[in-house]
Amino acid sequence: MTEVRLDALCKSFGKTAVVKDLSVTVRQGEFLVLLGPSGCGKSTTLRMIAGLEDADSGRILIDGRDVTGLPPSRRGLAMVFQSYALFPHLTVAENIVFGLRVRRMDRVERDRRLHEVAAMVGLEAHLTRRPAELSGGQRQRVALARAIAARHPLCLMDEPLSNLDARLRHDMRVEIRALQRRLGMTVIYVTHDQIEAMSMADRVVLMRDGRIEQQGTPEDIYARPETDFVARFIGTPPMNLIRLADGPRGAVIAGDDAGLPVLAGPGDGLTLGLRPEQVRLAEALPETGPAGGPATDAGPVRSRSARVVAVDYHGPDTVVSAGIGGQILQVRAAGHVPARMGQEVRLSWSANAVHLFGADGRRRSPSALHPV
Amino acid sequence: MIGTPSRPTRAVTGWLLVLPATVVLAAFTHLPIVTTLIASLHSRATAIRPARFVGLDNYRSLAADPVFWKVMGNTVAFAFGTVPVSIALALAMALWVNRRIAGRGLLRLAFFLPTMLPMIAAANLWLFFYTPDIGLLDQCLGLAGLSGHNWLGDPSTALPCLMAVTIWKESGFFMIFYLAALQGLSAELREAAMLEGAGPVAYFRRVLFPLLMPTTLFVSINAVLNAFKMVDPLFILTKGGPSNASNLLLYYIYENAFSFNDGATAATLTVVLLGLLAVLAISQFVLLDRRVHYR
Structure with a gap:
């Protein structure tokens, strides 16, 4: 059971309020997309869930446990970064098991996990390479493999596909979605790309200026935009x-x-x-x-x-x-x-x-x- | 005529363009090396007897000279004593001032200040610290009820005193390189490591330090070469004494050439120093290169 509840979250940087009184509940096994233009507070929200940013007020609950003050490593979640954040001096295999290693997992189990996730994302042939020797799509797969290796039931993704070209982006959308379903992970996915939101999400939370503009299934949001902002944001070309x-x-x-x-x-x-x-x-x-x-x-x-x-x-x-x-x-x-x-x-x-x-x-x- | 010049004209233009640099390099670097090498194979010239070719005699007498071995030992001890400590200090200071702390700019300036001082000025400053009885060090010891000590006059403390000055002066300089390298690292790497459960120590050991290896290589080569070339503070603080307890290679060369007027021995020592520096630089590149990851 991995349910995430954000309760009246607020965050300011200096005098600029970035997230304003945000409350959302993410259901177990749900693929939730935080969508919005740049500067709408979606990434800040994700970073607060991860523990990389402190909330000014409000609470974050994961499975009913208040994690608001906990460090990232004790929140039981994984994250995929926009830049992938792979360790350039480590091989693909070392990158994938980095977390298992610092958490001192037994070597046999570690190797078993490595080969399991490498097979899942199709990296078996590249385990000894370094990130610099990989293509953008392969690096993305390493980042994914690292995130799922620890088997955290909650995975956060911060614009993971924005550095890929159009064709690869489509393939990875399908793959990430399939992986999420197969592992039953709860995913909170941040993007400014409405196509990603429409094609991957169980539910879309469209944000604007730190607030929720509208939330619902992709079909709902497309068919019944509640504001002209939503109407303009969704669809190519937009409404x-x-x-x-x-x-x-x-x-x-x-x-x-x-x-x-x-x-x-x-x-x-x-x-x-x-x-x-x-x-x-x-x-x-x-x-x-x-x-x-x-x-x-x-x-x-x-x-x-x-x-x-x-x-x-x-x-x-x-x-x-x-x-x-x-x-x-x-x-x-x-x-x-x-x-x-x-x-x-x-x-x-x-x-x-x-x-x-x-x-x-x-x-x-x-x-x-x-x-x- | 404007247009493409003929091949010989182009070649001449090229040679003319590199001529100034070539002349300067040859006159002040290559030629002196060659003449030093030649001088080291000749006897000491006096007013009545001109220099004559003696082969490796100068090297043999150097090998039999206990002062040379004393100086060599001092230089090696000096390098081992200053290089690791100043690099570790530089890294620690860089990590500290790379954080978001109040007065960060002031702190960076404070760490860098010793580097900006000329070594002669710095040595004079430390002379005031080390002076027996009235120096800062002895005054502080006096407050604690301890008796004074002739820091620079005691053979067992003269060299460590020189090392302290050098470490104080060099680590701020090396810090700048580490600071630049740290600022080039993506914050997401640290965040990813934190999320994966790495604490500060694990992050430093498994991510940060390996990623700083190119900087460590660069800094350590510079530090070792500097250690072997160190001479300035000796003029102010100890003049190599007492009884060569703090004498270093370059100062010993200076003494031979200008105090003892022994050009042949000075040339021989110089060749030894050059050879040492070359071997050190090459072996460091080869050894560390295997362990350094370049992006």
């Missing part, structure tokens, strides 16, 4: 956030006062959110008419005209940026879209794709949505 204004027949896109209303009622101060993949793109054919395409089960569809300002082809899909009333919407369409710069296109979306945020940045309840 389109479009300022609205009052129009004669309802809320319109600001700068497009003559355009069709997007919502009933006033629009000033509101922000409309649309995921790029939920916006449909069509060529501006005169016969389509301004009234828009057919209604679907997902709700009525309206289309409005926009002008292409950028086309970004990725292979499986194309991201087209189109301007409406001076604001840019990104549209993600499957395959290759032969759009030209300056071309006029029509954009449409269904009513249930619409997110709405108030002037305070908080999500407005769905009842506020009245598609025209």
